Amino acid sequence: MNKTLFKTETTQCLTQTNFVGPDWRLLAALVGLLLLSGVGKLQAQENVPNSTVPGSSAFLYLPVLTGDPLPICPPSSTRSYDLIPVDGPAADHPDALHGDLNLALRGYTPVSETLGIVDINGPTDGDAPQLAGIFSDARTPAFSSAHRVYAWDWGCGEHGCPSANLTPGAVSLLGLAGSRNETVASPGRGPEIYGGGYKVLVLYAAADRITLGYTRHDSVAPGYAVHLESVCVDPNLLALYEQANADGRTHLPALRDGEVLGTLQTEEMLVAVRDRGTFMDPRSRKDWWKGR
Numbered sequence: 001m002n003k004t005l006f007k008t009e010t011t012q013c014l015t016q017t018n019f020v021g022p023d024w025r026l027l028a029a030l031v032g033l034l035l036l037s038g039v040g041k042l043q044a045q046e047n048v049p050n051s052t053v054p055g056s057s058a059f060l061y062l063p064v065l066t067g068d069p070l071p072i073c074p075p076s077s078t079r080s081y082d083l084i085p086v087d088g089p090a091a092d093h094p095d096a097l098h099g100d101l102n103l104a105l106r107g108y109t110p111v112s113e114t115l116g117i118v119d120i121n122g123p124t125d126g127d128a129p130q131l132a133g134i135f136s137d138a139r140t141p142a143f144s145s146a147h148r149v150y151a152w153d154w155g156c157g158e159h160g161c162p163s164a165n166l167t168p169g170a171v172s173l174l175g176l177a178g179s180r181n182e183t184v185a186s187p188g189r190g191p192e193i194y195g196g197g198y199k200v201l202v203l204y205a206a207a208d209r210i211t212l213g214y215t216r217h218d219s220v221a222p223g224y225a226v227h228l229e230s231v232c233v234d235p236n237l238l239a240l241y242e243q244a245n246a247d248g249r250t251h252l253p254a255l256r257d258g259e260v261l262g263t264l265q266t267e268e269m270l271v272a273v274r275d276r277g278t279f280m281d282p283r284s285r286k287d288w289w290k291g292r
Helices: 025-045 236-246
Strands: 002-007 013-015 059-064 080-085 108-110 143-153 163-167 175-176 183-185 198-206 209-211 224-229 232-233 251-256 258-262 266-274 278-280
Touching: 080 198, 143 266, 198 236, 209 232, 236 251, 251 266
Parallel strands: none
Antiparallel strands: 002 013, 002 059, 080 251, 108 143, 143 163, 143 175, 175 266, 183 258, 198 209, 198 251, 209 224, 224 266, 232 258, 266 278
16 A cells, blocks of 8 residues: 655655555545645644644655556347256255355465376266366466365355365466456366356356356356356346346356356356365366366
8 A cells, every 4th residue: 555755844755665456636636635634733732741642743644546447347238148947946045155166255265286187087078178278279378376165064144154275275266367258168078057058057146256157057066167257248148137137036147168258357267166065176178177
């Protein structure tokens, strides 16, 4: 955060450091106005005995917040999306409060692990979702960060709460480097979940995150699921999901392979992969990066 040196007998401000973060310009302007309006009061009281106001030779260190604004997601879209029927009952908790749908509820912590594809022993599925399909050029992106997601305690409160324990495995959430506003698609997979080429069900969507399921069940438990964070979800897809959620979730939006679901919000997107609810290591070559 900036520290601006403000002398009580003048209105000169000396910026000492830079703050990188949200757009605080409006707040900074308001702080500046408050400072200017208070100068006279400070001068009038500077010689009062036992006053807590500093004298004319003293300095006040007050924050001035500046920096670039957070990326703003596109407000409109020309894309269209479709609903397909859900197989079975709707999710058993409200979507925004559901620890298996809204990854933001769990939280995560950074870990120091290999930022590259890793080879893990064990069986594999020839039809696992392929993370290279997220980007239009099907590249293997640079891995920019590694994290572990917190587990969820379903016995805590009405809808559960984050656990103090982390999900198993070295890495359960991976940063993928990209370009701001670059298009993002659902990771590809062979089997259809509904006629017409639909491969993925949108289980949860918010302005900057989305959860995808690879069955028609309104749950991550029966098969694969992918969480994408720091993604500007296409506003038309988000509106369709919100309407379907309000209508009882009997139908949810579905996507085909390579269908754009949004754009990168920043230069990094976070991705988590689950198999029957279990968080997997998203760096695994034999599973999510075949042939890479």
